[in-house]
Every structure is written in structure tokens, then in C-alpha cells.
Amino acid sequence: MPNATPPARYDLPWKAALTHAFHAFMAFFFPALCAQIDWSQRPRFRDKELEGICLGSQPDGMVADKLVEVALRDGRVHWLLIHVEVQAQRDATLARRVFDYNYRIFSQYERPVASLVLLADEDFHWRPCAFHNEVPGTVMGISFSIAKLMDYATKTDELMTSHNPFAWITLAHLQTQQARHDPDRLYATKWRLTKLLYQHGWRKQRIITLFKVINWMMALPEPYQQRYWQALLKLEKERKMAWITPLEQSFIDKGWQQGLKKGLQQGLQQGLERGLKQGLERGTKQGREQGLEQGLEQGLEQGLEQGLEQGLELGLLQGRKEGALAVLERQLTRRFGALPKRTRRKLAEASLEQLEAWSDRLPEAQSLKQLFE
Structure with a gap:
């Protein structure tokens, strides 16, 4: 089918977004922990260290995996390692994997580790948040914090008006899932979200990063993509804002x-x-x-x-x-x-x-x- 919609890609968008705006990610999905972090001290991404703790091949559905070092406000724990996973489909081994990662990171760095999981799958009822193993005299395990994208599925108006970029990314992810088999609907959704980028007063670098997020995530058939580029060029001329060059727009x-x-x-x-x-x-x-x-x-x-x-x-x-x-x-x-x-x-x-x-x-x-x- 010439106009079949290409498969959506979630890995690069989430990785790029997490690196670009980690503070905004924490504020949107995990506000309680976010409030305890001293953001005057810049977070340090420990991706290379995380690669060294890898448990094998990347599990199915895991689209992003980050290890970030942050400082806390109260001084009780000077540094806290935050391990973040974004999981795009059900995985029966998720809770056990979170436990394994938490233990290995703690064992290697001898620092407390907060494990956070963003569930980006389409099963509203799937919410793993703990792994425990209990035998007489011993309890072993972990309870960890989760956020669920499906909880925002009925909050479209709220997401569209929020200034947090992860509200916009959440909306893009959810609507990609809903429209991925319908190129006309996917095109209309992508175009609506693209225009929304101009309405928040974000700086140029943020707009460019989010544009790449939506372009990776909401993959369109070639005829629709060419139509999208042409509409984008026209919009930029009208608004006199060329944050994506024609070369970057048409790619070839x-x-x-x-x-x-x-x-x-x-x-x-x-x-x-x-x-x-x-x-x-x-x-x-x-x-x-x-x-x-x-x-x-x-x-x-x-x-x-x-x-x-x-x-x-x-x-x-x-x-x-x-x-x-x-x-x-x-x-x-x-x-x-x-x-x-x-x-x-x-x-x-x-x-x-x-x-x-x-x-x-x-x-x-x-x-x-x-x-x-």
C-alpha cells in the first residue's frame, strides 16, 4: 500500500526530550520528587555508566532509559541517582528489571537510587509498581514510582494549554497511538500539534527539539509528509519564523x-x-x-x-x-x-x-x- 503509515518511533523522541528538558519531565510526571531536588545544581546524565550496568539486550517496549545524578534540597542525601524508564508496551519482567537495575546501580555507586517508570503503553489497567520476594524471616524487593500516559487521555484541553513541553509530548504520543493506522487523521493531528508549538513562546532550541520529536514520532506516508513540509514552509513565511530550514524540512x-x-x-x-x-x-x-x-x-x-x-x-x-x-x-x-x-x-x-x-x-x-x- 503506497500510503500505508510508517511505524511510529518512540525511542529517539523520548530520549531527546528527556535530555533536553529533564527538569520539565520531573515537574510534569513526578512533581513530589521534583520539589525535593536542588535545581540550582545542574543534573548530570550518567548514560555511559548505565550502559556498563546493562542487563543484556534492550527489553521489548522499553523506549528510553536514563540515569541522572541530582542534588537534594534537604541535605540528608547530598546526591541521588534517578533511574528513569519509559515503557511503551506491557512487559511481565518490568518490575523485576527495575529491582535488578536499582540494586546494581546502588551496589556500584553506593548511593541511593530512585527508580521511576513512565508507562506509555495502551493498557489502562497495567500498572506494575513493585517487586517483592518473601520467605520466612526475609522480605526482599522494591516499590517504585510510576506515571501512566493513559491517565491523560481524557485531558486533551489541559495538555494543549499547559506550558510544560511534556504535556505537548504526552499529547503527541497518545494521539500517535490513536491515529497511527489512519494517515489522514495522523496528518491532521501532526499539523495541529505543529501549529501549537508557536503558541507557547518557547525559545528556538526548544521548538526545534520538539519539532524533531513530533517528526520522529508521527511518521507519515511520503505524499502526506511532502504536503506537511509545504504547509510548514507557508506557516513559517506567514509568521516570519524560520526555525527549520528548507533543507531540514524537505530533507532531500x-x-x-x-x-x-x-x-x-x-x-x-x-x-x-x-x-x-x-x-x-x-x-x-x-x-x-x-x-x-x-x-x-x-x-x-x-x-x-x-x-x-x-x-x-x-x-x-x-x-x-x-x-x-x-x-x-x-x-x-x-x-x-x-x-x-x-x-x-x-x-x-x-x-x-x-x-x-x-x-x-x-x-x-x-x-x-x-x-x-
């Missing part, structure tokens, strides 16, 4: 056109050469004069058909790569400043798959070295 805009032209030329040439060769071979077999004429005619026809097909395929691939390269170079320059020649050369020599992988990794990268590791 100029590169696609250049690549398509180049691919068509190459494909036509290759297809015509192959078609002529095959036509000449057939013509020789059928007879020097009549067969050759028929063979050439068939060869030209086949060559043109193959050339167009190959040209479109090569053009699309080349265009996507050039577009991805242009976007990534621009984003890296904005983030890290002027790029060294060796970095530009590395980007130019990379495959489309590698460029896309680096683009996905960019929100969490703290340096060029970390990005390319």
Missing part, C-alpha cells in the same frame, strides 16, 4: 533534484547501452537485415524503459544521500561550530545508512568524537 530538497537528474542521466545511458546490446544480439540471431532492425527497435524500447527505471532509482538514492549530507553538515556546524576538513571528508564518504545513523545519534552526542564512535 535540492539534493533530491540534483541526484534525480544525475541518476536519470546515468540510468538512461546504462539502460540504452544494455538495451542496444541486447537488441543487436537478438537482431543478429533473427537475420542480418530484418532481425537487426527489429532488434534495434526492441533494444531502444527496452533501453529507454530500463533507463527510466534505473534513473529514478539511482536519482532517489543519490538525492537522499546528498540531502542527508547537507542536513547533517548544517546541524553539526550549528552544534559544534566549523567542521574540520577530515570531518567533512568523513561525511562525504559515508553511506546513506551511516549518515542516517549519525543523525539519529546527534541529539545525545556531546562532541564530534562521541558522535562518530
Whole structure:
């Protein structure tokens, strides 16, 4: 089905959002703990340390996993490690996994650990919040705090008016779940949420981060996505706010056109050469004069058909790569400043798959070295 909706992606949006606005996340989902944190001391993300405590492959449905070091106001515990999970589907092993992580983090760092779980699945009644094992004389286990996205499913008006960015992200997540099989409804929802970005007075970096969140999460079929880009360009011109460049909007805009032209030329040439060769071979077999004429005619026809097909395929691939390269170079320059020649050369020599992988990794990268590791 050409207009089938691509699968929604929840991992990158939540990871990027948590890193970008952790204070807002805590204030929205876990306000009691948020009030006890001394936010004058900047939280420290311990993602690399968390990777070292990994319990194996990522469990099904876990879309984000963060370890953050914060200071408390009362001074009783100078530092507290907060382990956050975002779980997008039911998992019978969740509570046990939270217990295992909590114990391992405490054992390694000898600091108290608060385990928080955001349940982003679609089962209203699934709310695991404890794991205990009791035998005579011994009780072992953990009780942990949870928040449930489904609790906000009937609070659309409240979410739309809230200034907290995680109200907007919650709305995007819930409405993606509701509309993911209906491209018309998904497009309308994505466009409504995009316009809402302008109404909160958020700074440019926050708007760009949230735009990426919605673009990753609310994946549209290509015709709908092109329509979305065009509407976005028009909206930006009307409001005179260009927080996403045309290259970032169309992703392959100029590169696609250049690549398509180049691919068509190459494909036509290759297809015509192959078609002529095959036509000449057939013509020789059928007879020097009549067969050759028929063979050439068939060869030209086949060559043109193959050339167009190959040209479109090569053009699309080349265009996507050039577009991805242009976007990534621009984003890296904005983030890290002027790029060294060796970095530009590395980007130019990379495959489309590698460029896309680096683009996905960019929100969490703290340096060029970390990005390319």
C-alpha cells in the first residue's frame, strides 16, 4: 500500500526530550520528587555508566532509559541517582528489571537510587509498581514510582494549554497511538500539534527539539509528509519564523533534484547501452537485415524503459544521500561550530545508512568524537 503509515518511533523522541528538558519531565510526571531536588545544581546524565550496568539486550517496549545524578534540597542525601524508564508496551519482567537495575546501580555507586517508570503503553489497567520476594524471616524487593500516559487521555484541553513541553509530548504520543493506522487523521493531528508549538513562546532550541520529536514520532506516508513540509514552509513565511530550514524540512530538497537528474542521466545511458546490446544480439540471431532492425527497435524500447527505471532509482538514492549530507553538515556546524576538513571528508564518504545513523545519534552526542564512535 503506497500510503500505508510508517511505524511510529518512540525511542529517539523520548530520549531527546528527556535530555533536553529533564527538569520539565520531573515537574510534569513526578512533581513530589521534583520539589525535593536542588535545581540550582545542574543534573548530570550518567548514560555511559548505565550502559556498563546493562542487563543484556534492550527489553521489548522499553523506549528510553536514563540515569541522572541530582542534588537534594534537604541535605540528608547530598546526591541521588534517578533511574528513569519509559515503557511503551506491557512487559511481565518490568518490575523485576527495575529491582535488578536499582540494586546494581546502588551496589556500584553506593548511593541511593530512585527508580521511576513512565508507562506509555495502551493498557489502562497495567500498572506494575513493585517487586517483592518473601520467605520466612526475609522480605526482599522494591516499590517504585510510576506515571501512566493513559491517565491523560481524557485531558486533551489541559495538555494543549499547559506550558510544560511534556504535556505537548504526552499529547503527541497518545494521539500517535490513536491515529497511527489512519494517515489522514495522523496528518491532521501532526499539523495541529505543529501549529501549537508557536503558541507557547518557547525559545528556538526548544521548538526545534520538539519539532524533531513530533517528526520522529508521527511518521507519515511520503505524499502526506511532502504536503506537511509545504504547509510548514507557508506557516513559517506567514509568521516570519524560520526555525527549520528548507533543507531540514524537505530533507532531500535540492539534493533530491540534483541526484534525480544525475541518476536519470546515468540510468538512461546504462539502460540504452544494455538495451542496444541486447537488441543487436537478438537482431543478429533473427537475420542480418530484418532481425537487426527489429532488434534495434526492441533494444531502444527496452533501453529507454530500463533507463527510466534505473534513473529514478539511482536519482532517489543519490538525492537522499546528498540531502542527508547537507542536513547533517548544517546541524553539526550549528552544534559544534566549523567542521574540520577530515570531518567533512568523513561525511562525504559515508553511506546513506551511516549518515542516517549519525543523525539519529546527534541529539545525545556531546562532541564530534562521541558522535562518530
